[in-house]
Amino acid sequence: LTDKLEAIFKKLKGRGILKEEDVDSALKEIRIALLEADVNFKVVKSFIERVRHKAIGKEILESLSPAQQVIKIVYDELCELLGGSTAKIQLSPNPPTVIMMVGLHGSGKTTTSAKLARIFKKQGRRPMLVAADLQRPAAIEQLVTLGKQIDVTVFHSYEIKNPVELCKEALKKAVIDRMDPVIVDTAGRMHVDEELMQELQDVKEILKPHEVLFVADAMTGQDAVNIAKSFNEKIGITGVILTKMDGDARGGAALSIKEVTGKPIKLIGTGEKLDALEEFHPDRMANRILGMGDILTLIEQAQKAYDQKEAEKLKKKIEKEEFTFEDLKDQIRKMRKMGPLENILSMLPGANKILKEIKIDEKEFVKVEAIINSMTPEERRNPKILNASRRIRIAKGSGTTVTDVNRLIKQFNEMKKMMKQLKHGKGFKLPKIFPF
Ligand code: GDP
16 A cells, blocks of 8 residues: 555656646545555545545645645545544543453454553553453463463453353452453454354443453454444444554555444554554554655644745745845754754655765754854845955854855855746746655
């Protein structure tokens, strides 16, 4: 999906002005890319409609190129699709918090229960695991083994055959021993069946859980989404944990599950080891899917730093050849507001290579600002009056050398010459902050 989207945006980047046809043909390709990534077709349809609506009715920001704007819209919508903001596990103010884990066999339910307990333990809580999958003795043993590895109590019994009974006992024990939270690993099946759903409903009635987390294997794509839907309808879930996100899942499950079930992905499993469970961040995931490095962060920062009206003013100044040292200082300050230059560059895809080759000296900017600060307002507006004695004064005042001052004045004059050429050339445009 990432490769496909990257190719689509590359095509858009060549366009100066984005026409409706361009947006439509890009959207057609995005639609195919999403379907190929196994995203639910209804989800794809409404996604494309939303992006189209925004892309076409959009007021054009001059500091961003049309391609950047489309990328931003697609990104925003991807974030929404993935749940918007990070959804946390809700802990009850009246302990113990009860978390019921549900899902099919092989989804990673037992492993994930242990991973979750490990996180709570690290936070200094006293989690308790409950082995309520009584269908298979092996499941009890598996949880007991995992509990030992993370030093967490596992409530279990080989005698009690009824999961409802077992859960009742477990809750009593948790209250007496002040264990919190209580994480219940329930029975799974190969497929969704009535008997399982009934058992889970009964267990849920006793547990009155604060969270019912549906565990799904991300690799199973749309199956995971459909199963989540039926678990939600029959039992009612509060969130989803997608496991095996370290594998080559195509992303379809992650992109569809929130829209289809209305329940957010709360955590993701990223490996077999017990420390491989992470909070799910829709924004980071959208970023990864778009494969744009951190370019989106950059676009957002640019939007913040660059005010449209000011950009217009600057453009007029350049056209009228009125660009001064004062303006240069202002521009440098704005750029630096976006963070250290090295960070800005490293956010551009492929920039690592460039960074290795050139060394950016942040101190240079400090020097430039100091030199400009040491000029009088008159000198900033009219650099022609900068004679030798003024230059010596500025060098002293800014703690630099006359060579530094000379170099800056020379660079400034060259810059103005370049601007003049631009102005006389065809199609004068404000230089874009990024080269695409
Ligand atoms: P259950 O039947 O749902 O309880 O599933 P298990 O917890 O036994 O997990 C099934 C298999 O998936 C085991 O081999 C786990 O190690 C593996 N597994 C679980 N979560 C992840 C994950 O996030 N990444 C990877 N690579 N494997 C996982």
